[in-house]
Amino acid sequence: MFEQQLRVPGPTPLPSRVLRSQSRPMIDHRGPEFAALIDDLVAGFRWALRTDNDVLLFPSSGTGGLEAAAVNLLSPGERTLFCTMGAFGDRWANIGAAYRADVVRLSASPGEAIDPEDVDRILAEHSDIATVFVTHNETSTGVVNDLPAIAAVVKGRGKLLCVDSVSAAGCMPLDTDQLGIDVLVTGSQKGWMAPPGVAIVAVNRAAFEHAAKASCPRFYFDFAREKKYQDRHQTFTTPPVSVFYALQEGLAIMREEGLEAVWARHSRIAKLIREGVTAIGLRLLAVEGHRSDTVTAILSPTESAEQLKEFRAHLRTTYGLVLAGGQGELDGKIFRIGHLGMIDDADAYAILALLEQGLVDMGLRSRVGLATAAAQAAARGAPVAEPAAVG
């Protein structure tokens, strides 16, 4: 194949404009060219996240952004609620525990979402909890929480709300300020059509004020120091300049499309993918009503974990279709399709057709043409017609 269909939930394929943008020469990160660059990025993220808050840019992966939120808001021994529905929610709670917070875990089973009533119940039981950490979209399971409902509960009880929107922001509806999110974390390699390397953390005044009193040790990820530098249109440490270029170009492309159009595209593509995979008898991990617009987790169609690995390797080597496996306890039990960032209907059909070819190659299905037919029908808003193709 000429190029892989890279469909893991990040890194995502990059538009050629973004790829090329990284080839610009380096600039001084203490000079005026950089000041204009960071101003443009911050303005872009404020637009895309619908926030007037400070947007801090850390040289790190998304996990670095999660650590930043935890170490700035928490104090050792402090009781804190982490709502988790998979590997990344668990990771955030583990970060809290590593920094000696008294972690209360509200865990949803794999494929299920957090029930806002459970959040309310725990906050009622533990009035000393000051901060709630919650995943917007769990990359490991393809589950999206009802963030507005959770935010309403958390803010209704006057708590601080930290949201991991690494794999949702820029793809799925999100109104940071309207929901009252105090700290929102996302990462450059997801919906932003840029390479990995930058964590984006939107922080409001209440979070800064709380951080000033929080006593977890921190330095690299310290909000206050970073804000001091960003107020001067710099970053505290040397920023990943070429990834900044890519983010600038990715944001420019998003502005051209329009934010709500970007959201609608992700919603449509996710529907095509879901219709396609269910039409060939594959089962989704995520419960109805909480299915992500950026990543779809599919129960393994194979007999064994080993065969699932072979299946993914076959798709990669024969067709250049790169899909993700499961993480942690879901390893060997699911595979995942990332459909975020640079993706359109053409890609959705290609993914589905290649996936189906692989299933037939492996003797896991006997016919072809069902998946794309279902997706095409879904794209027309019509019920699924009898497919014309035969296997």
Added chain:
Amino acid sequence: MFEQQLRVPGPTPLPSRVLRSQSRPMIDHRGPEFAALIDDLVAGFRWALRTDNDVLLFPSSGTGGLEAAAVNLLSPGERTLFCTMGAFGDRWANIGAAYRADVVRLSASPGEAIDPEDVDRILAEHSDIATVFVTHNETSTGVVNDLPAIAAVVKGRGKLLCVDSVSAAGCMPLDTDQLGIDVLVTGSQKGWMAPPGVAIVAVNRAAFEHAAKASCPRFYFDFAREKKYQDRHQTFTTPPVSVFYALQEGLAIMREEGLEAVWARHSRIAKLIREGVTAIGLRLLAVEGHRSDTVTAILSPTESAEQLKEFRAHLRTTYGLVLAGGQGELDGKIFRIGHLGMIDDADAYAILALLEQGLVDMGLRSRVGLATAAAQAAARGAPVAEPAAVG
């Protein structure tokens, strides 16, 4: 000008091969293509750092690498020696303090190096110190320590040695294993001819064993977890793929030149720069015998901090020569020339000529042609001849 002469001590100008390398499509960081990439990087860094140790690659700036060393080796309340001779040494000590170590600071005045005898004296006084942190090359002052002498003292007393070689490794002589360095930190944007975004941390077995007992809280920068993933040819969190491409290309270019040739080039260029700037009556901050091969700090030739700022702005806007100012207490008192990574004699002459033009423009000097003449003479290994050019 067509392109800036970016001569701050990082980010550094990138060879076109490196710039272009970043335009390759993204790959799955859990797949075989990435495994080959990280293996190549690790092999390259082992070659360049002269080490058989694990080389951990963190998505962060160099400061992240400094934090990684501190949080993995230290425990709260533990007495620890930080040897500092400027802003970056201070930063490392501040990280230690932020994580509640009992920090003993051995400070050299700006422009001076650490005296190995002072290190020995402190270690004799405080036998409970287990780990010593020392800067190889202080980017803020252009001072290089006598690292072999310091290492001999530290290892002679059986202590762990952590070295910040962010702005020296890959440019100046360094034999990590022969010196017994337990943790060595460097950063992608310095001598490696790559953009910022990756901290490179070489960690030996003794450091891993010590880290297993050290109790500073850590997660993102945890050595043990990162090693577990890197043993599987992955990184723990999503790596900055395009910066990895750039590092691979930069290392390939270094291999073509040869490591000792790279060191010799940096040594020669540094000499040209020093000869040039001193020939026009500028004074170096660093003491004789400890002058860096990668960055030269020069005492301000202006009356005021404000005028120094104007001078640097004039060089940038008129000639495209971008130099760095001073940091912390040296702000307004010095300026700095970075001469590391992609730099050759042509660049040295260009930097010196443009610098001299700026001085004459500002009325700070009355003649031109002295700086390059002195550098050219130095390049010939000859005493400086009377310059032919007139002002």
